[in-house]
Amino acid sequence: MTAPQHIVFLDRETLPPETILREPGFPHRLTIHPRTAAHQVAERIADADIVITNKVPVTADSIRHAPRLKLIAVAATGYDIIDLTACAERGIxxxxxxxxxVNTVPEHTFALILALRRSILAYHQSVARGDWVRSGQFCYFDYPVRNLAGSTLGIIGSGSIGQAVANLGRAFGMRVLFAGRKGAADVAPSHVPFEKVLEESDVISLHCPLRPETRNLIGADEFALMKRRPLLINTARGGLVDESALCEALEKGQIAGAGFDVTTREPMPDDHSFMRLMDRPDFILTPHVAWSSREAIQALADQLIENIELFHKGTPRNVVR
Structure with missing residues (x-):
């Protein structure tokens, strides 16, 4: 009889408690840790056959301490927390x-776009200060309100989420541009040069993975190209934008606003450069929750277990290495 597989979940608290995480349909022993610190990983996965992690890094050193490890099932789309080279060397x-x-992130993206494009925060704060009471008329025009119809939406990243954002943009009557790779000499017919997207867009939304070539994809030089003072939206990954450069661009008026759901370090430290933007009505920061509709999280949990079961059957799915 085959010995039960030992499955170790390193950070169950990254999924809400109401999320149903069903047991895999093969003999196994499941060890669940609410959270795992970096120094605890090696010990906790030492006798694991399968490791589940959402945001806990699995390094080469930890892998060396796990001789039985055969599968790392990432409970997220991004996998830069895994040392893929070490996994390749071990055949993991x-x-x-x-x-x-594909629904929750685009919806959150447009929640940020609409809130900024129509100055929702600015007007709410204004009403809270008593400005409406003192205005003497039914409305006032202290902050800009702009339509989305007729404006240009530039999208960086043309995967399933980027395509879903494009569909919503078109439904609002927006012209949609997909950016080619930064610095690429040749651009696919369905895309336009990266720099042209920066120059022509009224809204720029990021939907690409964080890789060495995309780190600080948007920095001071890119902000200088944004002739139309666009909104910049990042519901993808922290690190795609140089955060200090973003602060300067917003303060200089190079962009009209920014809506972010991610930062390079999460949680954001209390000395982060974004802290100086927190009272601005043209900046919105949410705590990496664009992905977190209840429906999406349950779909994630179901797919996670299916990935593990398919690997056990010898037909692995969603393999990144």
Missing amino acids: TVSNIRDYA
């Missing part, structure tokens, strides 16, 4: 979650 499979957030 790494799988991720795909296409579960």
Whole structure:
């Protein structure tokens, strides 16, 4: 009889408690840790056959301490927390979650766009200060309100989420541009040069993975190209934007506003450069929750277990290594 597989979940608290995480349909022993600190990883996965992690890094050193490890099932789409080189050397499979957030992230993206484009925060804060009471008329025009119809939406990243954002943009009557790779000499017919997207867009939304070539994809030089003072939206990954450069661009008026759901370090430290933007009505920061509709999280949890079961059957899915 085959010995039960030991499955270790390193950070169950990254999923809400109401999320149903069903047991895999093969003999196993499941060890669940609410959270795992970096120094605890090696010990906790030492006798694991399968490791589940959402945001806890699995490094080469930890992998060396886990001789039985065969699968790392990432409970997210991004997998930069895994040392893929070390996994390749050991023949360890790494799988991720795909296409579960094609509704929730685009909806959050447009919530940020609409709030900024129509000065929702500015007007709410104004009403709270008593400005409406003192205005003497039924409305006032202290902050700009702009339509989305007729404006240009530039999208960086043309995967399933980027395509879903494009569909919403078109439904609002927006012209949609997909950006080619930064610095690329040749651009696919369905895309336009990266720099042209920066120059022509009224809204720029990021939907690409964080990789060495996309780190600080948007920095001071890119902000200088944004002739139309666009909104910049990032519901993808922290690190895609140089955060200090973003602060300067917003303060200089190079962009009209920014809506972010991610930061390079999460949680954001109390000395982060974004802290100086928190009282601005043209800046919105949410705590990495664009992905977190109840429907999306349950779909993620279901897919996670399916990935593990398919690997056990010898037909692995969503393999990144």
